[in-house]
Amino acid sequence: MTTHGFFECQATALLTEATADDLGQSTPSVYESGRLVSDAPWLAGHGQRLQALCASQNADGSWGSGERGLVATLSAAEALLSVLTRRNSTHPPRHQLVNATALAVTRLSHWLGDHLHPPTLPDTIEAGLITPALTERIQQHLGRCGRTEPPFLPPRASSLLLAHPKGCRPTALTRLRATIREGRPLPEHLACIWEILAPATDCPHRCIRPRAGTVGCSPAATAAWLGAPGTSSAQQRAGLSYLHRVQDRYQGPVPASAPTTTAERARLTALFARHRIPHTPPRALLASLRAALDTQAPCPPSSADDIAAVLYALLHHGDRLRPDRLMLYYTSDHFRCAPGESGPSPVANAHALETLTLYTARRADDRGRYRPVRRKTLQWLLTQQHPDGSWRDPSHTSPYYATACCTQALATCAGPVARPALARAAAWALATGRPNGRWGQAPHGTDEETAYATWILLAGAPQSAAARHALTAAGKILHHAHISDRTPALWHDKDTYAPLRVLRATRLAALHTLHHLPDRAPTPW
Structure with missing residues (x-):
């Protein structure tokens, strides 16, 4: 099997698996x-x-x-x-x-x-x-x-x-x-x-x-x-x-939320689309995402982040849905993530910006309507960067997740105005890597955060020798990584949890990105 075929096969298998699962895959709480x-x-x-x-x-x-x-x-x-x-x-x-x-x-x-x-x-x-x-x-x-x-x-x-x-x-x-x-x-x-x-x-x-x-x-x-x-x-x-x-x-224990099928399926599909992994989602998966946008659905997406993921996935696969549901969360200069939120979410705004950018690329007749929203969201996102170059988000323990989401959105949607912010983020990632080649807050770092760090480096410093060395080490680590129910729980619900199927897709997407770098080492499949 070619490497192209390998990634497509793995991505499609994850989507098929998620379509057949009526609860979603998370660690117990x-x-x-x-x-x-x-x-x-x-x-x-x-x-x-x-x-x-x-x-x-x-x-x-x-x-x-x-x-x-x-x-x-x-x-x-x-x-x-x-x-x-x-x-x-x-x-x-x-x-x-x-x-x-x-x-x-x-x-x-x-x-x-x-x-x-x-x-x-x-x-x-x-x-x-x-x-x-x-x-x-x-x-x-x-x-x-x-x-x-x-x-x-x-x-x-x-x-x-x-x-x-x-x-x-x-x-x-x-x-x-x-x-x-x-x-x-x-x-x-x-x-x-x-x-x-x-x-x-x-x-x-x-x-x-x-x-x-x-x-x-x-x-x-x-x-x-x-x-x-x-x-x-x-x-x-x-x-x-x-x-x-x-x-x-789970034979007794239960997750913090179930079902999480809409968020999981949307995140998988959007992740593969965003990182250009060939994939074929089952028709039933796309139909379930369309149905989830109905406010009377059993567990509809209840945050701007989830709605942005659903819309991004559907837009990528040819739907022409207007982002009206997403715009309900827009304030004067950014998107609220959810009612009663503990703090504004840079991640939700990064994903909303990507969704609006994709929508206006497909619908030139609507660009004028959303241009001010995109501009203000972009400006707001830049102001949320911390002095050390990172971003933080209430939805996740790790700053690497928020920083990866924000740098990817800025690299895709912002142009030259974002280059200083992207460079600061990459410098922060390089400075905080661990001697073992991983990134993360756990004693030895985590595979999940290592995947995020690769995207931060690629957005801000892809040509530097230090970044190339770090990316090579990260690729070897991710190749041998294994996502299981012992994976550190870094995501926030009422408890911390790990969305295992999403993390398997994250690892796959990071490997796909690293595989397509110029002058890469051969992939040991």
């Missing part, structure tokens, strides 16, 4: 699994979820990576406390749960016990609401610990007071709960955190209207809304079926 342990012990897979929580705990008692794991640690700790206070027989054995819980509470006492120096709130979805909600539940459990016989935590645990990190919004949480009690409608984008807004009850709440059995595409929110495994209505049966299907995929 400690946060989401913990909420099911606490709120839905009746759901199949309960023991496996408990076992997974214990198995994934770090040696210091936390879950996740550093302070980014705060929300996951709170969720897992509260889940273990809830199981222990129920006093039911458990698997794993109770003594194992007690040890894991004691470690977790000790970790939280170090993290949140220092009221003068509380930790930084992670930039995950609605962490400002989730953190005080879980802290409140944990405090209630700890208060009861001192009255249990025999006690399963040290006596001092019952008097522990946990501080709220800066950025928490306990007052907003109280206000939202009052809104629900009064029967008033909840902002739609908050449906995905129903599990912390209203306790699980014996009957579904009237404030929420599930779509295709899901509440906010969230297993935890759906379980909390369902309350108990009743089957008195079609909506309840659909919700229960959804939960069984999601937990069955």
